[in-house]
Amino acid sequence: MGLSCLSVAFWKGGDLDSALRLARQAQQIADEYSGGLDRGLRQIVTGVLIEAGDLAAAEKVCTAALASCRELGDQGNLCGALWHLTVLDLRTGRAGEAAAHLRELFEVATAADLRAVVPASLDCCGRLCAATGRPAEAVTAWAGRRGTRRGAAMSLATATEFALLLAAEPQPPTAAAPAGPEPVRASDEAVPDEAVPEEAVPEEAVPEEAVRLARLSSRERELVTLVARGRTDAQIAAELYITVRTVSSHLDRVRDKTGCRRRADLTRLALRAGLV
Numbered sequence: 001m002g003l004s005c006l007s008v009a010f011w012k013g014g015d016l017d018s019a020l021r022l023a024r025q026a027q028q029i030a031d032e033y034s035g036g037l038d039r040g041l042r043q044i045v046t047g048v049l050i051e052a053g054d055l056a057a058a059e060k061v062c063t064a065a066l067a068s069c070r071e072l073g074d075q076g077n078l079c080g081a082l083w084h085l086t087v088l089d090l091r092t093g094r095a096g097e098a099a100a101h102l103r104e105l106f107e108v109a110t111a112a113d114l115r116a117v118v119p120a121s122l123d124c125c126g127r128l129c130a131a132t133g134r135p136a137e138a139v140t141a142w143a144g145r146r147g148t149r150r151g152a153a154m155s156l157a158t159a160t161e162f163a164l165l166l167a168a169e170p171q172p173p174t175a176a177a178p179a180g181p182e183p184v185r186a187s188d189e190a191v192p193d194e195a196v197p198e199e200a201v202p203e204e205a206v207p208e209e210a211v212r213l214a215r216l217s218s219r220e221r222e223l224v225t226l227v228a229r230g231r232t233d234a235q236i237a238a239e240l241y242i243t244v245r246t247v248s249s250h251l252d253r254v255r256d257k258t259g260c261r262r263r264a265d266l267t268r269l270a271l272r273a274g275l276v
Contacts, residue, residue: 001037003022003023003025003026004022004023004026004037004040004041004044006022007019007020007022007023007026007041007044007048008044010022011044011047011048011051016048016051016052019044019048020045020048020049020052023041023044023045023048024045026041027041027042027045036074036076036077039065039068039069039072039074039077040077040080042061042062042064042065042068042077042081043065043077043080043081043084045058045061046058046061046062046065046081046084047084049061050084050087050088050091055088055091055092058084058088059085059088062081062084062085062088063085065077065080065081066078066081066082066085069081075108075111075112075114076112076114078108079105079108079109079112079114079117079121082101082102082104082105082108083105083117083120083121083124085097085101086098086101086102086105086121086124086128087124089101090124090127090128090131093131095128095131095132098124098128098131099128099167099168100167102121102124102125102128102163102167103164103167103168105117105121105124106118106121106160106163106164106167107164109121109160110160118160121163122141122142122144122163123141123142125141125163125166125167126138126139126141126142128166128167129141129166134166136272137166137272140162140271140272141162141163141166144158144162144163158228158229158230158267161264161267162267162268162271164264165264165267165268210273212257212258212259212260212269212273213269213273213275215257215258216254216257216258219250220250220253220254220257221275222240223236223240223247223250223251223254224254224266224269224270224275225270225275225276226239226240227251227263227266227267227270228266228267228269228270228271228275228276229276233247233248233251251266254266
């Protein structure tokens, strides 16, 4: 544990050679003593190798870690391996693989109630959207991660649901990320503030969503907004001082007008239209 902490300290300080040496040294400890720590050390090694630009070596270590975590049911380190694989996929232009790994990451984190994993995963979701020509969705994912402006009204559960929707969409091919001096840092825990400038946040609904919203009354748009904020029918009824049956009737009409059959679809409509 001491060696792993020192490794991370050198990693954060930019001394990648020392970080890798210390992590490798820690890995020499016998398995009977290390257990889950060994799988955690593989995450450190993977992250350092990614930052050093040795993507092939990083993927080899990460793939082995992924198999071990799945075999032993180590959900926490499984999330770490899936996150690193998503980063590797994005660095090498494999959008389809990135989406698949990101989807699994959110599913595992949600099932195991590993909420601390979600914010960094939303960062990857934003990067995936940016890489596949969906800037508005990228801004929303990053805003949900940071809790600012467009994403401020999203609960973590709503943001996760939205990210799963984005990751489930077909991904167009992308070019590999350039191996420049500023790669995707596996150690980053958030998108830098300058990555999502305030003026870049779209204020108006895109045409498709604008057409759908035009069909709704002001009360129906209000209900869509509350659904996107994660409210249940009962909570909406209490907030608007109407019955649950009335809420259900309103939502049935909303679904007929918009074609959004699921609450997740209504959430997507609200987020893309800027209602939350």
